[in-house]
Amino acid sequence: MNESIKLSSLFDEINNPPATASIIHWWIFSDEMNENRINVELDYISNLGFKQVLIAAGHNVSPKYLSHDWFEIVKFAVVQAKKRGIKVWIADEGTYPSGFAGETFNKKYPHKRMKAIIVEKEFVIEDNLCRIEPHSGTIGILAKDMNQNKYFAFEKLEFSSGFLYLPYHSTWQIKVISSAYRTSPTRYVHHPTGAKDTTYSLCDYLDYEAVKLFISEVYEKYKAYIGEEFGKTIIGFFADEPDYSISGLPYTDNIFDIFYNEKGYDVKKYIPYFFKEQLDEKIKRVEADYWDVWSNIFTNTFFKQIYKWCEANGLKFVVHLNHEDMIEQLIKSEGQFFSHMKYVHIPAIDVIWRQIWYDKKAIFPKYASSVSHIRNIAQTFSESFAVYGRGISVEQIKWVVDYQFAMDINLFLTSIFKYLYDHPQNYFFPEVIKYINTISYLLYVSTPCTKxxxxxxxxxxxxxxxxxxxxxxxxxxxxxxxxxxxxxxxxxxxxxxxxxxxxxxxxxxxxxxxxxxxxxxxxxxxxxxxxxxxxxxxxxxxxxxxxxxxxxxxxxxxxxxxxxxxxxxxxxxxxxxxxMVEKDITVVDSKDVRVLHKRIGNSHLIFLFNVSGTSFLGKIILKFSKKNVYIWDPMQNKFLMVSNIKSNGKNIQLELYMHPYRTLVLIASDEYIDGIQKIDLLGSLPRTVSELNDNWEIHFDKDFVLFSDLKDWQSLGFGDYSGSVVYRKMFSFSHVDFIKNKHLFLYCPNVKYFAKVWLNKRYLGARAYSPFMWDITEALKIGENELVIEIQNTPAAALLGTQEKLEKLRKEAEKNFYLSISLKFDMEMVQSGLLPPVAIVSLE
Missing domain, CATH: 3.40.50 (Rossmann fold)
Structure with a gap:
């Protein structure tokens, strides 16, 4: 982003990155909202480390969405956010998909509701004469000879008299093809049952005037109340999944005229053939032309029009589509991806459930970051974690974010840190938010090296x-x-x-x-x-x-x-x-280490991510020459200088050890920063010095102690326990040569899912993600030692750790789609505890 940025300035700025380059908290206004609640929640949000919020209407919110009092309470929230230095985004709908303005199009503009081409009627006759009563929306008829499997299409003019003469006598399946008001399902915050259905219609996305009405009912009204903060406290608007999840074809009243002007032929006579069970090559080509036309209309009437309005008002427009992870489904409901993303200020994706997870190869984040690169946009946006479950761990949150970082996604929207306020690992939330903010900022100020x-x-x-x-x-x-x-x-x-x-x-x-x-x-x-x-x-x-x-x-x-x-x-x-493709960076003999290579001025930024649960030990070759290599230390949130690099004047070689799921951030530069602490990169596997797997005191509370080897809490009879458990062990250490000559660590690779460590009453710190390793060189003694480890799990065990709780949630999930999704995830997270091995190791 900034060609002239100095590393010395950058190293200072990572401790306080700008708000606009930081993670966004999805601030949902649900149930009763008042000034006191807003201030309390803002303080909580601010204390976690958030510098941006997205204000969005939630279920059953009071005051009513889009009412005068709604805008007044949003205005109050914006003023209070400004006092705390927090930037604000506004969600343009209550709730999704964007484009129905609550009840507005049902009540005020029913003639501007979404439309589709559908099979209006379907019936069978045995004759060669069919009685049809066409109306203004009738387009044509598809007739199938069920005996010979032949198809015939008829235009409206051919049966305008009310009678359709079929080619010959047979058994005919008749499909009457018409345009009609049809909407994608919407989820409205004031729906009586909270359902996602077709009660509240979207506007006609393909009608310029309909979208203009949506803008006037939402965007213009926000401008009337809080427009003075546009481009200042208020950064922009967020739109969510505008799409055609309909049974039929997207339609607007003048689409056939637009089609003729663009393609040079009349498509109406072919429309009935689109409803055949299987399309022949000619009809596939005509349908492809139709998809080209309607999706381009969608680009220009919806995305471009809102984009231009935001730009004229000093705001950014962000929108993600539906089904980026299922591209065939996206094409069906959105028409296309790349054309729509031409008219957003920050291209975006949606990662609300496990579209990104350990067992998947998810490439779809590259769609959005590619558009950002091609359009020279510094950020790419991700809505993440809405339905990843209450049992998700901090390490898993970090892994999903790191996976996206590796594809240059660098602006995250999530409600998970507020949603999981009672999570046993919430102690670590500010640390992971700081981690996300730092990497996001580094990717924000750098430019891609993609070739x-x-x-x-x-x-x-x-x-x-x-x-x-x-x-x-x-x-x-x-x-x-x-x-x-x-x-x-x-x-x-x-x-x-x-x-x-x-x-x-x-x-x-x-x-x-x-x-x-x-x-x-x-x-x-x-x-x-x-x-x-x-x-x-x-x-x-x-x-x-x-x-x-x-x-x-x-x-x-x-x-x-x-x-x-x-x-x-x-x-x-x-x-x-x-x-055949020349690489700037080579990770020798590994397909598990992802590399993102960017530039900061004349320096190189390298983000490395070990996606697998297996350690990496090997060589990384940087095929460029720089005098210095710096590495970011996330525990201290500062850069250190790497001492043990090998350079031949043409490239740099690094012998490197990476723990499972570990990330490394390197900067190769000719710029020398005075006073930077030096460090050697780890170049060897951990060597076990002493194992500590047996004979532990396990304190589930201060009055109950178990004596056991390391097992999960379920095996110890505490299957539905959620919270903290303290492990204590006395052990003897007699390796004098290691105390004198080696760097020693406590290594616990199977923590589920958060740990704090004390050795001989010295607090060594907390870890919520790999590597679960603590430097014990100074705290370890020859002779008797006392080791205390506090383990915290996730809420999953308390939610469904017994068969009775599990069955209750399964019944609830039958009526709740999102619960049915997250329940599967939470079931995987019940296992809790400190599992072997626990060991003292040395690293070279």
Missing amino acids: VLVYFPTPDLWAGENISASKAIEIGNALLENQIDFDFFDHSLLEYLEIKNQRIYTNDRKEYDIVILPPIKYLPQDLFRFLKLFSSKGGKIIFFENYPLFVYNKTFTSFFHFVDREIGVVVESIEQLSK
């Missing part, structure tokens, strides 16, 4: 050719496993890309030198021309497995065959592909 573009085949998805998107995702995952960063793009982002010499630039700053395409069926002609120019300038183009089949112009129905070998080369395997 590879991977084409994402949106047109193929419109045409039902889903395999190409799967291949693009396969390529992306393979590149990341091989420490090759990249950005996704599609044809809608070409306006940001410029070819100069052998590279592709974005606004003369970011540069790419390789374009990779998955095996695709349809290549847009504007992209084809772009690739031909890039190839003619010496740019490298790689086609994975096959060349494209067709190149199409403005319509999928007008195309020509791609000429093989005209541009680029084909590679047959991921291994071959990886070898």
Whole structure:
């Protein structure tokens, strides 16, 4: 972000990063809101370390959403946040998806509600004459000869008299295709039952005037009450999942005219064929044209219009879509991703349940961060953790965040630290918030070093050719496993890309030198021309497995065959592909260490993340030469200078040990910072000196003590206990040579899930995530030692640690979708305690 930033200034600023680069607390106003409650909650939020909040309406909020008193209480909250130096975002709906303004479109603008093309009626006749009564919304009829499995489509004009003459006598299935008011399900804060259903309709996203009414009923009213804080205390608006989760096709009254103007043919006669069980190639192409048209209307009437309003009022507009992790479903309900993200100030994703987890290869965060990189936007936004369960641990929270950091997601919205206020690990919440703020800021002030573009085949998805998107995702995952960063793009982002010499630039700053395409069926002609120019300038183009089949112009129905070998080369395997891309950073013999490489001025920022539960011991090669390497120490929140680097003038080699789930932040620079503490990177596995697994005193409270080896609390008869348990052990240590010559640590890799340690009454600190390791060199004595470890679990055990509690929640989950999701997660978190091994280790 800042080409001239000095490391000395940066090292000071990480202790107090700006509010706008910090994690956002999702501040939900539910039930009765008053001035006292607002002040109490703001103090709690501020004390946790939050510097930004998103004000959002919650279930059954009082005062009523969008009433005069609602705006007054929001205004009071903004004033109080300002006094505490807290920045504010505003959610534009109560609650989601964005675009229904509460009850507004049902009551005030019913003619501007969302519309769809649907099967209005379906019936069977045995005749060649069918009586139909068309109306203003009727579009056509699809007739299927059920005996011969033949289909015929009829336009409205052919049965305007009320009678439809079928080609011959047979058994016919008749589908009457019409436009009608249909809405995606909405969840409104004042819904009598709290359900998500179609009671409160969304506006017509494809109607410019309907969206303008939404803006006037929400955005303009906020402006009337708190507009003086726009661009000051108030940073922007947040929109949540605007989409078409409907049974049918998105529709607006003039869409057929728009289609004709853009595509040059009348689509109405083809619309009935869209409702066949299986589409032939011709209809797939027409449907792809329809998806192209309606999704572009969506981009321009909804996203662009709100974006422009926010920009004119000094605000930022942030919105995430629905189903980023299920791209085929996203295309069905959103039309496209990349085009919509052209009209947000911060591209965004949604990680509300375990779309990102240890057992998944989740690539979708790259969609949003790629748009940020291509558009030169410093931040990428993530709504995270809404339904990860009450039993989530601090280590798991950190892992999910680190996974996103590794893809350059650096602005997080979450309510989890307030939602889990009674979590046994809440002691550590401020520390993990500080950790998130520091990394977010470092990624905010740095610029990406990505050199590879991977084409994402949106047109193929419109045409039902889903395999190409799967291949693009396969390529992306393979590149990341091989420490090759990249950005996704599609044809809608070409306006940001410029070819100069052998590279592709974005606004003369970011540069790419390789374009990779998955095996695709349809290549847009504007992209084809772009690739031909890039190839003619010496740019490298790689086609994975096959060349494209067709190149199409403005319509999928007008195309020509791609000429093989005209541009680029084909590679047959991921291994071959990886070898053709030059890497700036190599992690030798590991696919588990993720690398994010960015620049801060002339310095290099390297974020390393071991995604696996296995330690990494090996070599990391930085293929550039810098005089100094600094490493961030999260415990002290400061950078230290690495002493044991090897440099040959061309690259830097680091021998490195990384604990499971560990992150490291390095900065390689020629800038020398005087007075920085020096440190050696760990270059060896922990060596066990003494094991401490047996004969523990285990205090579940001050009046009850167990004597046992290390087991989980369930095995000890405390299956539903949630809170703190104190472990005490007396042990003898006689390794004089280690006391004199080695650095010794207490190592507890199986803490579930938080630990504080005292050795010989000296407090050594708390840990909530890997490595669960404490330096005991100074506290350890020859002879008798007293070790005390306090363990805290999560609320999961108390929630469902007995069969009776579990069955009760299972019944509740039958009526609560979100509980049914989080319950599965919480069941995994019941096991609690300090498990073996517990050992004294030495590290070289």
